[in-house]
Amino acid sequence: MSTTFWIIIAGAIATYLTRIGGHLVISRFENIHPRVEAGLNAVPAAVLTTLVAPELLNAGPAEWAALVVTAVVSLRGGLMAMFLAGAAVLILARQFVG
Amino acid sequence: MATDVISESGAKSDFWQGVRLSMPVVVASAPFAVLFGALAVDQGFSVLEAFLMSALIYGGASQMVGIQLFGQHVAPWLIVLSIFAVNFRHVLYSAGIGRRIAHWPVIQQALGYFILTDPQYAVAEARAQSGQTVGFAWYLGLGLPVYLFWIVESALGAVFGKLIPDTHALGIDFLLPIYFLGLVMGFRKRPLWLPVVIASGCASIVAYKTVGSPWHVSIGAIAGVLLAVILPPHHSGVGERP
Secondary structure (H helix, E strand, C coil), X not given: CCHHHHHHHHHHXXXXXXXXXXXXXXXXXXXXCHHHHHHHXXXXXXXXXXXXXXXXXXXXXXXXXXXXXXXHXXXXXXXXXXHHHHHHHHHHHHHHHC | CHHHHHHHHHHHHHHHHHHHHHHHHHHHXXXXXXXXXXXXXXXXXXXXXXXXXXXXXXXHHHHHHXXXXXXXXXXXXXXXXXXXXXXXXXXXXXXXXXXHHCCCCHHHHHHHHHCCCHHHHHHHHHXXXXXXXXXXXXXXXXXXXXXXXXXXXXXXXXXXXXXXXXXXXXXXXXXXXXXXXXXXXHCCCCCCHHHHHHHHHHHHHHHHHHCCCCHHHHHHHHHHHHHHHXXXXXXXXXXXXC
């Protein structure tokens, strides 16, 4: 077996542990404290924001335009509508500002 | 008998409802799967290895980080640790979604956690929040197409990688942030949404500048979650339990 193969296997095990680990830890408690519940409710916004925010550091006019349009469209439209709108603006804007 | 038929057709329509919701995710992740395959081969992976990595790890950002470090001949344990660090946010998803799928048989839960990606969590959590049950058929309908397309497109990307035209002009490198921004906006009606987004955003940018990638993901997420935990419960809309 090659080193690459073992890296993939170990990475897969590590990843699965993260996916099942939170549940295994939390399920040991019978009552969830309100503060823990408040924390859990904050998870999606907290995590997803970290996948976007650092991108702003390197974003140029085309990227900013795409993000603003995405945010505006998401106020009214669904996920697909906002994604296509953002992607369209990005591709169009990059033809002009590179 | 009659109830069997009803519940079976219910599960079937639940499955297809999930499949419909998976389509934006399939479209959004396609460029990354192809890009991953192309980059993996470029970094010295075989087509089979690229395919295996997508099939077994199934986490786009962590796979990208993994092949990048592999190409730089970083020590194997450090590559695995980095994959773990990028994926560490799933601990939080796991704890959150565990409340919603605890009624499934254990085998189904084990499978459910295997396909627990960012969009899978976001869409399932949104469904639970709207008061609907997160059933196995629906969850599988949501996750299976994304998984299948992901591994097939990874392999295709590995085979045809060098044929991708100008990725910058096509905006491929920036589709992921656009998609994730949409998901963030989808949670905007939650209590404390704006403070959490600001805290996580600032913390992740500072961490990105100081500690560096990929730790900014975990650090930024912990900052936002800690804020929600620290603020008095009446701010977060969670009632004190008797």
